[in-house]
Amino acid sequence: MLTEKPLVASGVNQLDQLLGGLRIGDNVVWYDNAGSLAPVFYLNFIKISQSEKKSIIYINFDHSIKTLMERLGTLSDYDKLTILDCFTFGKGDGAEIFLKFYEEDESKKACKIITIDEPRNADHVTGAFYGLHKTMKGDVRFIFDSLTGMQELWGGEEQIQKFYSHSCPRLYELNTVAYWVVEKEAHSQRLKANINKIAQVAIELSLKRGKTFLSVIKAEKRNIEIFNESFCYWNKGLDINIDFEKRTQTQLDLGTRLKEIRSKRGFSQTELAKLIGVTSSTISQIESNQIYPSLPALIKIAETLSVKISSFFGELDTVSEQVVFSPSKATGIQFSNSAKGVINGKTLMPLELDSGVKACLINIPPKTSISSHFFIYKGDEVGYVLSGRLQFKLKNKMHTAKAGDLIYLTTEVPTQWRNPYTETAALLWLNIK
Incomplete structure (x- = not known):
C-alpha cells in the first residue's frame, strides 16, 4: 500500500495553509508573469531548508554570480548550499567582467560555487547536478532558475520539454523538492500544458496595477477549493502576507478580459500592438490593469479582435443562448x-x-x-x-x-x-x- 510522502515547509506559513504544505517529491513550478516575483518565495524556501540543515542545489542560468550573491545575502553563508554557475560561460559568454568574481577572495562565503564550463550542453548540466546529488544525503532541495533561461541557452522548447519531462519524475523518485521558475509569457501554451501535467504543484504570480497576486493552478493530491483563484499578497523583505479575505476581481478587470480574448484569437501582445498602432509594452500594461486605454483605442482593439466593446466588460449578450450561428x-x-x-x-x-x-x-x-x-x-x-x-x-x-x-x-x-x-x-x- 502506497504511503503519503512527508510534508515539507515552504518557508511561507500562509502558502503552506493554502496548499496544505509541500511534500517530499514535489516539483513546484512558479509562473512569474513579471519576471521578478518568484525570488522572494524561493529565498524563503532556501531559508527554511537551511534551518532544517538540508542540502540545497541552486542551478543558476540567469544571473551573474555577483548579482546572485547579493540577492542571497546572508543565505549564501551556508555550507550545504551549492550553486551551479551556468551563467558565466552561458549568457555571460565567459566575459572577463564575470570571470573577475572568481579572481576575488570569496572565502568568507560558506556556500560552494561550481562553474559549469559547457552550460549549452543539456546533458552536461544534467550530469553535473545528478552527480552532485549522489554526494548528498536526505531530501535535497533544488532551485532551477530558470527554465526560461535554459530555453534561451539550449535553443528551443523541444530541448526544454525533453529535459523537464525526464528530470521531474526522476527528482520525484529521488525524494527531492524542486522549485522551477518560468516566465509565463515566454513559452507556448503547449509547453506550459506539458509542464503543468508533470508538476505536482503550479503557482502563478502576477502584477496588476501595482499589486502582486498569487494563484494556485495545480496542487496534486490536495483537497483544496481555491484553484485559479487569485489572492493579493505583499512582502517586506522576506516576510510575505497573503490576503485571504479580499479577492482580486475588481469591478473593472478589463485587462484580464482583454488578455483572455487576445489569447483566444491567437494574437501575441506584439502582434496586437502592431495592428493597433501602439507598443507591446502598452498592451502589457493594459492587460495587467496598470493603465486603461482611451475610448478610441478600445474601439480599435475591439475592431481588430472582431468583438464588441461590451466583451471587455464581461457582457456576453445572448450568444450563450444561441444554437445556430450565421x-x-x-x-x-x-x-x-x-x-x-x-x-x-x-x-x-x-x-x-x-x-x-x-x-x-x-x-x-x-x-x-x-x-x-x-x-x-x-x-x-x-x-x-x-x-x-x-x-x-x-x-x-x-x-x-x-x-x-x-x-x-x-x-x-x-x-x-x-x-x-x-x-x-x-x-x-x-x-x-
Whole structure:
C-alpha cells in the first residue's frame, strides 16, 4: 500500500495553509508573469531548508554570480548550499567582467560555487547536478532558475520539454523538492500544458496595477477549493502576507478580459500592438490593469479582435443562448508563424461563446507546404477533410488524408503539412478543451 510522502515547509506559513504544505517529491513550478516575483518565495524556501540543515542545489542560468550573491545575502553563508554557475560561460559568454568574481577572495562565503564550463550542453548540466546529488544525503532541495533561461541557452522548447519531462519524475523518485521558475509569457501554451501535467504543484504570480497576486493552478493530491483563484499578497523583505479575505476581481478587470480574448484569437501582445498602432509594452500594461486605454483605442482593439466593446466588460449578450450561428459571425484565424499568409481560414463560432470546442474552417491551397502545425494548442484536436487531399508528418512519418477522412491528434502535433496536389484541401477543424 502506497504511503503519503512527508510534508515539507515552504518557508511561507500562509502558502503552506493554502496548499496544505509541500511534500517530499514535489516539483513546484512558479509562473512569474513579471519576471521578478518568484525570488522572494524561493529565498524563503532556501531559508527554511537551511534551518532544517538540508542540502540545497541552486542551478543558476540567469544571473551573474555577483548579482546572485547579493540577492542571497546572508543565505549564501551556508555550507550545504551549492550553486551551479551556468551563467558565466552561458549568457555571460565567459566575459572577463564575470570571470573577475572568481579572481576575488570569496572565502568568507560558506556556500560552494561550481562553474559549469559547457552550460549549452543539456546533458552536461544534467550530469553535473545528478552527480552532485549522489554526494548528498536526505531530501535535497533544488532551485532551477530558470527554465526560461535554459530555453534561451539550449535553443528551443523541444530541448526544454525533453529535459523537464525526464528530470521531474526522476527528482520525484529521488525524494527531492524542486522549485522551477518560468516566465509565463515566454513559452507556448503547449509547453506550459506539458509542464503543468508533470508538476505536482503550479503557482502563478502576477502584477496588476501595482499589486502582486498569487494563484494556485495545480496542487496534486490536495483537497483544496481555491484553484485559479487569485489572492493579493505583499512582502517586506522576506516576510510575505497573503490576503485571504479580499479577492482580486475588481469591478473593472478589463485587462484580464482583454488578455483572455487576445489569447483566444491567437494574437501575441506584439502582434496586437502592431495592428493597433501602439507598443507591446502598452498592451502589457493594459492587460495587467496598470493603465486603461482611451475610448478610441478600445474601439480599435475591439475592431481588430472582431468583438464588441461590451466583451471587455464581461457582457456576453445572448450568444450563450444561441444554437445556430450565421456565417457572418465567422472571423479570421490567427495561425502559427509558418502558416501565416500561406493558408487561410475562419472560426465558425463567435469568440464570446464560452464553449469547450473551437470550430474552424481551414483551406490549404494547392502546392503549399508549412513547417509546423496550424495552432499552438494544448487539448485534443479533430480534423475532418471536407474536400481535396493533403499530407502531414507526425512522429517522422508521413500520412495522407483525403475527403471523408478524420484526423485525431492528442499530445503529438504534426511538424509539417503539405498539399502537393492541384485542388485546395478544406478541413473542418475542432480544438477541444
